[in-house]
Amino acid sequence: MTSGRHLVVLAGADAGVVDAMAATLxxxxxxxxxxxxxxxxxxxxxxxxxxxxxxxxxxxxxxQILDGLRCRGSDWQVALLDADAGRNRDRPRFAREAPVDAVVERDEDAVRETVSRLAVRARYRKRLDEYYALAEERAALADDDEDATLERDRLDRRLDALRRDLADAYRRIDASSAFDAALSPRERRLDDDCRNESDDPAGASEIDGAESDVCDE
Known part of the structure; x- marks a missing residue:
C-alpha cells in the first residue's frame, strides 16, 4: 500500500493525558x-x-458517543481507550455490543500498535471504495469506442495500482480484519438504527467540510 502518514483523532476529558498520548502518536x-x-x-x-x-x-x-461516530458513516476505524480494558468490558458504561473496532488500555506501546493496525484497515477500506468506483467507471466505457481509449488506459493503470495496494495491505492484516475493514461502518453496527439529526450530540450529522481549531502536525 502506498506510504503516508495516517491521520488520528484522539479524544478524552483529561487534557494532560490526551496531550501526552498525542505527542507519542x-x-x-x-x-x-x-x-x-x-x-x-x-x-x-x-x-x-x-x-x-x-x-x-x-x-x-x-x-452514545461511539454511536455518534458510526452514524456519520465514514470509513475511519474506532478504538476505545480504557484504563482497564479487560475488566471494563462487563461494566454497564461499556456495552459489549459497542460499535468499536478495538479496545486498548492506556499504554503507549499498546496504543501505537493498535493505531498502526487500524490505520492499515482504514486505508484498505478506502482503497476498496476507490477500486469499486473506478471499476464501475471503467465498465461503463465501451471497449470498441476509440474516443475512450485514453480514458480506459488511465483507468486500467489506476486499477492495477490499486490491486497492488490492496494485496500489500491484505498481507499486513489477517483475513478477519480484512473482512471487517471491507464492511461499511453501518454494516459493522449491530444496531441498524442511527439517531435522528435532532439527537445528534454535535448538532449536525453532516461532516463534509467541517471546520475545527484542532492541533494538526
Missing amino acids: REDGTVRTAYSPAALYETLDREVDVVLVDSDLGDGPID
Whole structure:
C-alpha cells in the first residue's frame, strides 16, 4: 500500500493525558485532539483514518458517543481507550455490543500498535471504495469506442495500482480484519438504527467540510 502518514483523532476529558498520548502518536502520524464530545465531532472529516476515544469522555454512557461516530458513516476505524480494558468490558458504561473496532488500555506501546493496525484497515477500506468506483467507471466505457481509449488506459493503470495496494495491505492484516475493514461502518453496527439529526450530540450529522481549531502536525 502506498506510504503516508495516517491521520488520528484522539479524544478524552483529561487534557494532560490526551496531550501526552498525542505527542507519542505524532511520531507515526498526524494527530488531532479533542477534549469534549462536541469538539470530537468537529474534528472529523473524510481524511481521518483512526478515532481514539477515551472512556472518560463525556458525562453519559460512552456508547452514545461511539454511536455518534458510526452514524456519520465514514470509513475511519474506532478504538476505545480504557484504563482497564479487560475488566471494563462487563461494566454497564461499556456495552459489549459497542460499535468499536478495538479496545486498548492506556499504554503507549499498546496504543501505537493498535493505531498502526487500524490505520492499515482504514486505508484498505478506502482503497476498496476507490477500486469499486473506478471499476464501475471503467465498465461503463465501451471497449470498441476509440474516443475512450485514453480514458480506459488511465483507468486500467489506476486499477492495477490499486490491486497492488490492496494485496500489500491484505498481507499486513489477517483475513478477519480484512473482512471487517471491507464492511461499511453501518454494516459493522449491530444496531441498524442511527439517531435522528435532532439527537445528534454535535448538532449536525453532516461532516463534509467541517471546520475545527484542532492541533494538526
